[in-house]
Amino acid sequence: MTPHQIAAVVVAAGRGIRVGGGTPKQYRRVGGQAVLTRTLAALAAHPGIGRIQAVIAADAAAFYRDCLGDLDPAARAKLAAPVEGGATRQASVRAGLEALARDGAPDLVLVHDAARPFVDAPLIDRALAAAGAHGAAVPGVPVSDTIKVVEADGRVRGTPPRESLRAVQTPQAFRFPALHAAHRAAAAEGLDAFTDDGALAEWAGLAVAVFPGDLRNRKITQAADLAEADRAFAPGASQDAAMTLLTRLGTGFDVHAFTEGDHVWLGGVRIPADRGVLAHSDGDVVLHALTDAILGALADGDIGVHFPPSDPRWRGASSDRFLADAVRRVAERGGVIDHLDITVLAEAPRIGPHREAIRARIAAVAGVPLSAVSIKATTTEALGFVGRAEGLAAQAAATVRLPAEAGA
Template structure:
């Protein structure tokens, strides 16, 4: 069903201490979340009702979105809504959703439930049943409990046929303005139904609400998935005076033979990070046939992998390297290796593990023919959409 929408963004935000619709949330103004959601859900026109001193901000705040206009709000919510409704064009019986900009996390499923309800009822309101214990009282004294059976927390958007809500607001005769449009429509004799709301559709009211909203916004904008990659590398021993392992040079009577500096620990870890991203292996990025990498320090390979992860919005969580060898002794150098890996990976020290083991003189490592390294890396990445 095609529909129109009015987004109320004219409040002063006295309890939050800021004008809530214009505060940045997840990298964009609060009001943009709602306008974007309504347009994506199929709104043919969205009217944003704002205070006079905010009207000039519309083109910047809603840049890139099409199908919206801004009008100046009134002294009360009811007056602001009436002005927004008056600005809408088209048939009077068209469905209209009236939404508070301070409820940014509007889901398409809620909109669909509201529009479906209008096939049968004069209005529809998303709501959640009250689940907390309700009490009367003052700041200093706890009063009687209130039976929560049949009590609901009303949310927005609220849905009506445009003529229904326009007439209800015009005919309102209460001493005070209606708390919302549903109250006015009910007072005019209309039938308003509750549909299932959404816990995420909470209203930004107090400063602490923005802390929770920011965390939710980050999750909605870039849902993260955890991945684990593993790497394995082997190099043979040959003549030399030192060996590089996990970015640390160790004096030794042999060295590891390879095209680069043959740091098996860094090679394995680089492959683990690339593997977690599904980004090939170290040979794809640094081919051993390329003379450019002959004798190269392997720390640049690891830095490359970490940078590619960051470029995709990923985060390296922890790394774990196991060196498999009979020689040299790793324990005296282990803390230095951990510190170097933490530096290269941008991790805290407690997120880096370096271990060593032997193969009890079995196999090529047991015969001192070579050294092996195994690594595991945990990353988080934005979920593919």
């Protein structure tokens, strides 16, 4: 997808009164530049984003012009003229979408809060990949505190399981026509209280996926957040140790013998073959090796620990379920998958004709950009069980970043 097909709406029309002072938080300076300047610069620096539509308050034109003074010309070239926001966040997002539609609707749109200046390229990559795969997607990070559902009288109604909860961030990513239509439908029904585009999309009947967010992508809400951001953006500053991500490399290997059949599964793709493989699940050596590689990076056992072959639930199971579970475990730890690399060892079938389909399937399941998935194939020069065409194997490596406190 070319950059002109991807746009971003930056919601900057709020008053930001909780940080104190007479200037809205998005125009306060952190490390010498306005919060909004840093947010716009981060989005504009991404090569996939071709157009940025800022939405500002009616009386904020002077503030906005000051922000542009610190942007380089290449970043300013991506900015459309700002439009005036509404009384609610939902109304402001809709104003931005309508402006994009008037100037030529993009295929994908990111909706991002002006007060999240820590957004970076890997998070944007994941957002775009998730939007392309699912149509509607929001970044989420695991919830570390126990959450209570409380009645109006202060009594606890319930305690949802923490492992199923996510704190949702921005940028949220959508296919533009679907989000635009959802906003128009909500406005037509007089609904204007949605504070989250993912929730509005759910109301409109869209299936919304959650992809791994970033603990560092925090929102400036209180005065303390502003002070912390000022320290973080100060020249020579380093990230708080709690936000430092440590890189880990995990490896995995899997092998299956051939048996009677007419196909094999590799990387979630069904490939015609003159034989099948002997396995408890679908025998996808690529996804099995990849799952073990991710679990290895997490130091969280192996595929047999979480999906034992003795359990009848996994008989004939699609192996993308195993990979999805490993990816979920990374997200629960606040981690990020940077790269997945696989090598298939087989005399047959040939991988080349199916390479891109396999990459696309793995990228979709793992919630990573296509560029983060590599798959190669080799033979063993007629040596060993692979060379004798008795079976096939795969080895994989996964590069994962984990928060220092989780990676320690």
